[in-house]
Every structure is written in structure tokens, then in C-alpha cells.
């Protein structure tokens with residue numbers, strides 16, 4: 001039985017690269033080192049598959065499905081390509097090529113998660129490092145608006161709170177851990193200090209911390225429900241740390257304030273760097289959403305929400321983002337790649353996808369594949385196809401192919417190449 005070592009897990013933005021996967025008769029039978037999410041996804045990856053190409057729910061050949069997809073995209077006035085966070089970078093590059101060819105709009109799932117982070121970083125820059133540096137050096141770790149115990153299960157043990165590094169050989173004992181959230185999550189049990197902030201109060205709390213770090217006093221008893229003493233103590237602890245890291249999630253990016261919250265966090269980190277070394281790292285969710293932003297930036301100059309309708313790329317989140325384009329009823333055809341927007345986008349946007357001809361490329365059945373006019377099964381990247389993905393800290397990592405996909409099923413990049421050929425005639 002082949003045992004693959006140093007396998008990269010293609011499920012969350014941690015991209016853990018130390019898994020051992022045993023394959024028997026082209027089926028995964030054992031996974032070592034993976035978290036519960038990873039193990040379950042690997043062991044059950046053959047379940048709930050899209051088995052063959054479909055047009056209007058009827059079986060079709062791959063050639064017929066590709067031809068139909070190309071026809072839909074060619075004849076659309078305002079085609080949208082969306083998704084891309086759970087596929088490899090080669091496929092993302094092909095999707096951008098196709099968007100340019102058809103004069104469409106291309107957006108990725110960052111527009112509904114860390115899009116505000118990117119807007120803030122574009123305005124102010126960023127102080128960042130690799131997860132390896134955090135593991136080796138950070139003695140103060142802050143999780144703000146995120147819960148790695150539910151979403152990034154090995155983050156704490158492999159990279160942050162509990163990891164043993166070069167200058168943090170005591171692991172958890174060598175670090176002070178803070179969690180900031182609007183409700184008491186399981187992180188309260190892990191953290192040395194849990195700070196409960198009022199919903200929508202992150203910006204004020206970050207601004208208060210900035211003021212104290214800059215040497216100003218606080219003439220109020222509390223800010224956003226956090227007592228003055230707690231703010232003073234936390235600011236002092238931040239300044240005195242040897243190396244601090246703030247990891248933040250959608251609790252900060254998608255709550256009231258959005259990109260302004262991230263600008264306040266960037267400002268706090270910049271102020272702290274006058275006293276010590278401090279970094280800010282987003283907790284990216286899907287395993288290659290960071291790659292979707294990176295590849296789109298290489299090729300178009302912009303990270304998401306890119307419109308090619310004038311023959312050159314234009315960028316405008318809020319106008320060319322998938323939710324907005326669909327909710328306004330503007331998109332008249334859609335190609336969804338490695339994503340399930342019907343399950344996750346607001347009702348109006350999801351309903352529009354069901355009204356227009358939608359093409360779905362996905363290894364698995366999903367709510368989006370159920371409404372797809374054309375559905376094409378794909379090989380799962382990181383299991384049935386190799387490729388590159390970007391970890392949450394921006395490090396590219398090579399995904400392995402562990403087994404063959406079902407007969408006749410191709411990787412996303414190859415299917416997109418076939419559609420491009422068909423569109424070009």
C-alpha cells in the first residue's frame with residue numbers, strides 16, 4: 001500500500017504539510033497527523049461525487065458539456081466567473097484567461113471573507129511574517145474575531161499558542177495568549193486573557209488600545225464593554241512583549257466597520273512596532289483563497305472583483321463583486337469553480353444564479369451543482385491532481401497527487417483549457 005509522506009492538506013488556510021496518507025486500491029484508507037476535519041475530508045473524499053457531466057440534469061459527454069459551457073459564456077452579455085478558493089493556482093490562472101477572453105467579470109470568495117482586509121492592506125501596507133516565524137519567536141499571541149479551535153484546528157499546536165519553536169521551546173508556557181470576541185467561545189479556556197467586546201465595538205477598542213500604546217490616558221471607565229484596567233493591562237503587555245502576533249478572522253472583517261476595523265488593527269500594529277516587533281496575519285479559510293488573490297493580482301493587478309468588459313482589467317469591490325453583480329440582476333451567465341455560492345451568498349444573489357444559465361465545475365455535488373445548467377465533474381486538487389496553493393501567510397506550497405481521479409474526470413485547469421479552446425473556436 002503506498003504511503004505518501006509530507007502530504008499537504010488541501011482544506012483550510014493552514015495548509016499543514018506533514019500528513020501521511022495511505023492509499024489502497026485507489027482509495028484513501030488511513031490519514032496520520034491530520035485534524036478531525038482533514039481526516040474526515042480525505043477518508044470521505046470519494047463520497048457525494050458528481051459522477052458525470054450534466055446538461056439540464058441529463059447525462060452528457062465531456063465534449064458536449066464543454067461545448068454548451070462555451071456557448072453560454074460566448075453569448076452572455078455580462079458573464080461572471082466566481083469561486084476559485086478551493087482549487088490550485090494553475091486553474092485560477094486559466095479562469096482569468098477565460099474571463100479576459102469573454103469580456104467577463106471574475107471574482108473570488110475573498111469578496112465575502114477577507115476582502116475588507118485586502119482593501120485596508122492596499123491603503124496602509126502590512127507588517128507580517130511567516131507562520132514559522134510566529135512559531136519560533138512569538139511570546140504574545142492574540143486571536144481577534146476568530147476561533148481556530150473550530151475553524152483551523154491545528155493552528156494552535158502547529159504554528160501558534162502551543163507550538164514549540166526555536167526561541168519558544170517551552171511551547172504554551174512561553175507564550176501569553178489573548179482571545180478577543182463578541183461571545184465566549186471555546187478559546188476562553190485556552191487563553192490567558194479573554195476579552196469580550198460588544199458587537200460592533202472592535203474599532204473603538206482597537207482605537208483605545210492605539211491611544212494607550214501612544215502614551216495617552218483613558219478618561220472613560222470602559223470602551224466597547226471592556227473595562228479600562230483590562231485595556232491598560234493589555235496595551236502594556238503588548239508593548240513589553242518580545243514578539244507579538246495578532247491573528248484575525250471574519251469577526252473583524254465582516255462586522256460593523258469592516259475594512260476600517262482592519263485599518264485600526266494595522267495602525268495598532270504599526271504603533272506597537274515603535275516598542276517591539278509585532279505582526280498581523282489574517283486567518284484565511286479556504287485552503288487557496290490566498291492563492292486566488294495572489295494569482296489574480298499577478299495577472300490583472302487586482303486581487304478580486306475584476307471586470308474585463310472594456311478589454312482591460314478594472315477593479316471595483318462593491319460593483320464588480322459577485323454578490324453585487326448577482327443581486328442587481330446584472331450577471332446573465334455564471335461559471336462557478338470549486339465553490340458553493342448558492343449555500344453561502346445572500347438569498348437575492350443565490351436566486352439570480354438559479355435564474356441564469358450557470359456552469360458548475362466541482363468534484364462534489366453541492367447546492368450550486370443542483371441549480372447548474374451545465375455541471376462538469378473535476379479532479380480534487382491536492383488528492384487527484386497536483387498544483388500550487390498559498391498558505392494564509394502568503395507562502396506557496398506544492399500540493400501532491402495521491403491517486404487517480406474517476407475515469408474521464410480532469411483537473412479544473414484542463415477543463416478550463418478545453419472551454420477556452422472552444423470559445424476561441
Ligand code: SF4
Pocket residue numbers: 009010011012013014015016033034035036037038152153154155
Ligand atoms: S488545520 Fe487545516 S490544513 Fe491543517 S490538517 Fe486541519 S484542515 Fe488541514
